[in-house]
Amino acid sequence: MNGLSILGTGRSLPDHIVTNDDLARRVETSNDWIVSRTGIRERRFAQGETLTQLAVAAARRAMERAGVGPQDIGLCLMATVTPDWITPSQACLLHQELGLPEDCPAFDLSAGCTGFLYAMETAAAMLPRMARPCALLVGGELLSRITDMDDRSTCILFGDGAGAAVVKSTEGAPWHALLGTRGNREALWAAGPGNHPAYLHMNGQEVFQFALKTVPELARSLLDKAGMDRDQIDWYVLHQANHRILEGVAKRMKVPMERFYENIGRYGNTSAATIPIALDEMAEQELLRPGQWIMCLGFGAGLTWGGAMFRW
Ligand code: UT7
Numbered sequence: 001m002n003g004l005s006i007l008g009t010g011r012s013l014p015d016h017i018v019t020n021d022d023l024a025r026r027v028e029t030s031n032d033w034i035v036s037r038t039g040i041r042e043r044r045f046a047q048g049e050t051l052t053q054l055a056v057a058a059a060r061r062a063m064e065r066a067g068v069g070p071q072d073i074g075l076c077l078m079a080t081v082t083p084d085w086i087t088p089s090q091a092c093l094l095h096q097e098l099g100l101p102e103d104c105p106a107f108d109l110s111a112g113c114t115g116f117l118y119a120m121e122t123a124a125a126m127l128p129r130m131a132r133p134c135a136l137l138v139g140g141e142l143l144s145r146i147t148d149m150d151d152r153s154t155c156i157l158f159g160d161g162a163g164a165a166v167v168k169s170t171e172g173a174p175w176h177a178l179l180g181t182r183g184n185r186e187a188l189w190a191a192g193p194g195n196h197p198a199y200l201h202m203n204g205q206e207v208f209q210f211a212l213k214t215v216p217e218l219a220r221s222l223l224d225k226a227g228m229d230r231d232q233i234d235w236y237v238l239h240q241a242n243h244r245i246l247e248g249v250a251k252r253m254k255v256p257m258e259r260f261y262e263n264i265g266r267y268g269n270t271s272a273a274t275i276p277i278a279l280d281e282m283a284e285q286e287l288l289r290p291g292q293w294i295m296c297l298g299f300g301a302g303l304t305w306g307g308a309m310f311r312w
Helices: 022-023 031-038 049-066 090-098 113-130 204-226 241-254 270-285
Strands: 002-012 017-019 041-044 073-081 106-109 136-140 160-171 173-182 235-238 293-300 302-311
Touching: 002 049, 002 113, 002 173, 002 241, 002 270, 002 302, 022 031, 022 204, 031 241, 049 090, 049 136, 049 160, 049 204, 049 270, 073 090, 073 113, 090 106, 090 136, 106 113, 113 136, 113 160, 113 173, 113 302, 136 173, 136 270, 160 270, 173 204, 204 241, 204 293, 204 302, 235 241, 235 270, 270 293
Parallel strands: 073 106, 073 136, 235 293
Antiparallel strands: 002 160, 017 041, 136 160, 173 302, 293 302
């Protein structure tokens, strides 16, 4: 059976850095509270950049690193809940900007913070039937668009950014993935359009508990599916939502934190973008070496969750 190989990654973040002290000037909070409860020190908010610009920049980097051109892309998927336009989709805007071929279908996936994992597994299923060998996957959000900057329970958490990967369907490449959904509109939601302002609302405690229970179970199920042990995984790349969630998952799984990549301190929670941004940083820092086992795990609005295990 075919699995996915990642040929190249890219990322793009807005220039404007917003520190915890900046937010504390607007809402009643403090740097100490935010750092101790979330691990976040700063995030990026777009000031003028569109999601299309960030997505295109991340995609171009990924294609360059993969050594592929538009003619190699047979599927273009964009995971986002904050597209620039309602229609055409964000993926179509990307398709136009990049000059992708007409036999390359392009569409958006809305699965909250699990979006990139949904995109990976969709590509794994669809790519063998596509006309060209590679898929372009982008996870990107301008969450600042739907964040109430006067709500201290959410505005401290979220950030903007985009990450991308070029993947190829490869005969014999190891690939194990699981996706799940439990329909729930009370834990994490943004209503609209037609319900302006369509701000993000969250029952933080509920999402926190959901993540701590679901993610270790998901990891266990993936390992069982692959017939592998947790110690055989070189890197756990989790959705970056809260440092305490990363710590809690590591503890429950009895895996040292050193094997969990973490960058939440710099970007906050960029939803569907956190995992591809993390992979790109890890590749750039040469933390990822050929043959290593990677497990990516995501969770978020839906409620949705998803995991993928593959070799670098
Ligand atoms: O991407 C997936 C989606 N999101 C997540 O995964 C987020 C999951 N949840 C979390 O990360 C945490 O629940 C939060 C970081 C959102 C909140 O941390 P918490 O430890 O669960 O705090 P809490 O909601 O239980 O609130 C504790 C207190 C409350 O005050 P009282 O009622 O104890 O007086 C809040 O009003 O902290 C207060 N509080 C704040 N204080 C200072 C809430 N937000 C803030 C704030 N600054 N920004």
